[in-house]
Amino acid sequence: MPEALYVSQAVLWIVVAVLAAMVLALARQVGVLHERVAPMGALMIDRGPRVGEKAPVFELPDLARRAVKVGAPNPDGRSTLLMFVSPTCPVCKKLFPIVKSIAQDEARWLDVVFASDGEEAEQRRLVRASRLESFPLLLSRELGMTYQIGKLPYVVLIDEEGVVRAKGLVNTREHLESVLEAKQMRVASLNEYLESRHDHGAAGAVLSNGERGGKHHGNG
Amino acid sequence: MNVLVPIDPVAIWIAALSLAIIFVASAALKLADLGQFRGAVVNYRILPEAIAGAVASMIPVAELAGAVGILLPETHAMAAALMVAMLIAFTAAIAANLIRGRRHVDCGCFGAALRQELSWWLVARNAALAILAIVAADGGDGRVLARFDIVTIGFGAASIVLLYSAANYLLANAPAMRALVTQDA
Numbered sequence: 001m002p003e004a005l006y007v008s009q010a011v012l013w014i015v016v017a018v019l020a021a022m023v024l025a026l027a028r029q030v031g032v033l034h035e036r037v038a039p040m041g042a043l044m045i046d047r048g049p050r051v052g053e054k055a056p057v058f059e060l061p062d063l064a065r066r067a068v069k070v071g072a073p074n075p076d077g078r079s080t081l082l083m084f085v086s087p088t089c090p091v092c093k094k095l096f097p098i099v100k101s102i103a104q105d106e107a108r109w110l111d112v113v114f115a116s117d118g119e120e121a122e123q124r125r126l127v128r129a130s131r132l133e134s135f136p137l138l139l140s141r142e143l144g145m146t147y148q149i150g151k152l153p154y155v156v157l158i159d160e161e162g163v164v165r166a167k168g169l170v171n172t173r174e175h176l177e178s179v180l181e182a183k184q185m186r187v188a189s190l191n192e193y194l195e196s197r198h199d200h201g202a203a204g205a206v207l208s209n210g211e212r213g214g215k216h217h218g219n220g
Numbered sequence: 221m222n223v224l225v226p227i228d229p230v231a232i233w234i235a236a237l238s239l240a241i242i243f244v245a246s247a248a249l250k251l252a253d254l255g256q257f258r259g260a261v262v263n264y265r266i267l268p269e270a271i272a273g274a275v276a277s278m279i280p281v282a283e284l285a286g287a288v289g290i291l292l293p294e295t296h297a298m299a300a301a302l303m304v305a306m307l308i309a310f311t312a313a314i315a316a317n318l319i320r321g322r323r324h325v326d327c328g329c330f331g332a333a334l335r336q337e338l339s340w341w342l343v344a345r346n347a348a349l350a351i352l353a354i355v356a357a358d359g360g361d362g363r364v365l366a367r368f369d370i371v372t373i374g375f376g377a378a379s380i381v382l383l384y385s386a387a388n389y390l391l392a393n394a395p396a397m398r399a400l401v402t403q404d405a
Contacts, residue, residue, distance in 0.1 A: 006368055013375035020382035027389035034396035088325060090259025129269070 048148035051166060055158045056146050062136035063123060070113060070138070073162040079183060081112045083170075084144060084154040087126040091171055092153045096130040098173045103135070106180065117141050155179055226361030230369050230376075235356040236296060237377035239303060239349065240287040242384060246330055247283035253332040254280075260328025264313045265320075282306060290356055300357035304350050311346040314338050329388075336392045345387065352380075 049055055055071035062068050070082055083099060085092040103112040114137040116123050127137055147156055147167070156167040157179050166182035168175065250257045254277065261276040262269050282302065289299025310329075317325055318338055327336040336342065 010371055017375050017378050020379045024382050024386040027386045031393045034393055088263050090256050
């Protein structure tokens with residue numbers, strides 16, 4: 001009789017462990033599905049001003065109270081990289097040195113403008129801690145709402161004519177560079193550029209990576 | 221040391237083994253992207269930024285020490301006490317931010333691997349871990365383990381760890397789920 005109980009107990013344990021493993025697998029799959037569907041997934045690309053469309057024109061004061069124009073055609077032929085950040089976003093902090101070096105390398109044609117939202121004292125602390133004094137930082141809820149920013153850090157590249165040329169969530173130098181590349185390669189949109197590469201069978205994996213690879217790191 | 225009552229050694233070993241696996245895993249995930257974890261600790265706005273960085277490096281080390289210590293007979297009570305202390309500290313930090321209304325801070329519990337926003341569920345989860353640690357600190361009732369007990373301990377700990385991970389995935393999914401529900405409404 002004890003043998004029968006041992007066997008029964010062992011069988012039950014195996015079943016419990018398998019069930020627990022399956023629950024874990026299901027929970028992970030639900031997470032993947034969430035990523036693929038709204039609101040942060042494919043839909044986000046189509047929210048806010050689209051790539052190829054005119055960017056809405058904003059004139060906002062930065063932290064130093066200078067007026068900064070975003071989205072208007074630029075008389076000097078310069079493009080604007082609008083980067084949405086927040087003091088509570090660790091990935092943003094990781095990206096600041098990279099953005100600064102890119103701003104230096106591309107100073108010929110590119111202005112970098114940061115946008116954030118929330119308490120001004122916190123923003124000042126962020127600017128001081130990350131040494132962003134040389135860049136304008138706009139404090140505007142409306143700007144973020146207009147571009148439908150769901151996750152950070154998010155960049156929008158606006159060209160000299162005030163047209164959105166690329167946008168997306170960025171987590172790495174590669175993501176940032178791919179956004180700038182969309183402009184330098186003179187393709188209408190990052191999607192089109194990536195799709196054309198995909199058609200040639202060149203870099204399907206890079207495609208999905210550039211576009212959605214950063215999802216995990218977003219920080220609302 | 222019997223904290224409450226003498227507990228059967230099988231329960232003690234299940235608790236100790238589960239905690240060891242859970243703490244090793246969370247320490248490894250934090251160490252994999254320490255920069256990100258530092259950012260998370262700073263975001264809690266509990267410690268001054270200068271200290272937060274150092275504390276962030278110490279946390280995974282302490283977790284590893286607790287995980288190893290809880291499996292050794294000589295140190296298991298001390299390691300369990302260390303784990304309870306850590307859990308109380310983490311939970312206090314989470315609760316403080318929840319009370320301040322800062323939910324959209326990353327928990328940091330698993331480094332950059334799994335992001336969870338703060339919620340009272342995390343407080344409940346940590347309380348459950350603390351109960352496991354208190355069980356693991358128990359000196360036992362002196363029963364000698366039989367061979368079949370090994371099966372119970374192994375599968376019991378495996379089930380707890382798997383269910384713990386599943387619960388964490390569900391917590392990580394919760395904000396996306398909420399967004400979906402409000403979008404449909």
